[in-house]
Amino acid sequence: MQARITGRDSLTTVTTARDEVVSPENVPVPAEFRLRLLEGMAAAIRECGFRDSTVADVVRHARTSRRTFYEHFESKQACFIALLQQANTAMVRQIAAAVDRRAPWHAQVRQAIEAWIAVAQSDLAITLSWIRDLPSLGSDARHLQREWLEAFIVLIKDLTDTPELRAAGVAPPPRQLMIMLLGGLRELIATTVEDGGDIGDITEVAVQVTQAMLGPRSLPAPAR
Numbered sequence: 001m002q003a004r005i006t007g008r009d010s011l012t013t014v015t016t017a018r019d020e021v022v023s024p025e026n027v028p029v030p031a032e033f034r035l036r037l038l039e040g041m042a043a044a045i046r047e048c049g050f051r052d053s054t055v056a057d058v059v060r061h062a063r064t065s066r067r068t069f070y071e072h073f074e075s076k077q078a079c080f081i082a083l084l085q086q087a088n089t090a091m092v093r094q095i096a097a098a099v100d101r102r103a104p105w106h107a108q109v110r111q112a113i114e115a116w117i118a119v120a121q122s123d124l125a126i127t128l129s130w131i132r133d134l135p136s137l138g139s140d141a142r143h144l145q146r147e148w149l150e151a152f153i154v155l156i157k158d159l160t161d162t163p164e165l166r167a168a169g170v171a172p173p174p175r176q177l178m179i180m181l182l183g184g185l186r187e188l189i190a191t192t193v194e195d196g197g198d199i200g201d202i203t204e205v206a207v208q209v210t211q212a213m214l215g216p217r218s219l220p221a222p223a224r
Contacts, residue, residue, distance in 0.1 A: 030072070037064065040057075041083045042126060045080075045083075046126075053076070077140065081141075083126075084144060085144065085147070087123075088147070088148050094119055095115045095116055095119070096155060096158070097115075098115035105168045108165070109207060109214060113207045113210055114207075117199055117203055117206070120189055127189070128194075131193060132194070149179065153178050156172070156181075157172045160214065180213075181213050181214070185206055188205075
């Protein structure tokens with residue numbers, strides 16, 4: 001159905017997914033349409049996976065039109081990339097919020113790891129799609145993976161650069177160490193999910209390894 005909205009200088013037509021009357025005050029703004037499309041993409045992935053989903057599936061779940069979809073995204077892949085960018089931002093924010101900066105350093109490590117795993121567990125379909133589908137998307141995928149890595153490096157620096165942790169002998173680790181840590185944890189999650197395991201079961205080993213890599217380090221002895 002099409003609903004007409006008359007403005008002072010123009011006439012706008014809004015296409016709805018169902019046969020319902022749309023009043024001017026209920027017409028979503030562009031940002032709301034974009035959010036609905038991202039949610040529609042997530043729902044389509046949960047339903048049939050990224051590879052088998054179509055733009056039609058996305059707009060069906062978003063309850064909007066193909067025309068609206070292409071006003072916001074040039075392709076299904078572009079929508080998928082935007083969804084993962086949003087998911088990454090939310091994950092970093094949730095991990096940061098889960099850490100009590102006043103707690104002992106080893107407790108903070110556990111809080112961060114448990115939050116990371118909880119976010120991954122909360123939507124396994126998206127986690128699986130990140131692992132299995134993203135690497136096949138070429139340069140867009142490489143850019144997103146690098147963006148993800150840099151966001152987590154900044155997060156680790158922020159979490160480890162506090163008076164409490166410095167007093168305990170913990171300092172922001174070298175960049176190379178952070179890359180090794182993040183890559184290893186992500187690969188552990190990936191292989192566990194791909195093998196059909198419960199990623200909650202990796203919590204203890206992930207905590208132990210992270211504590212060993214980020215924990216207090218002895219200062220080198222002064223040269224004689």
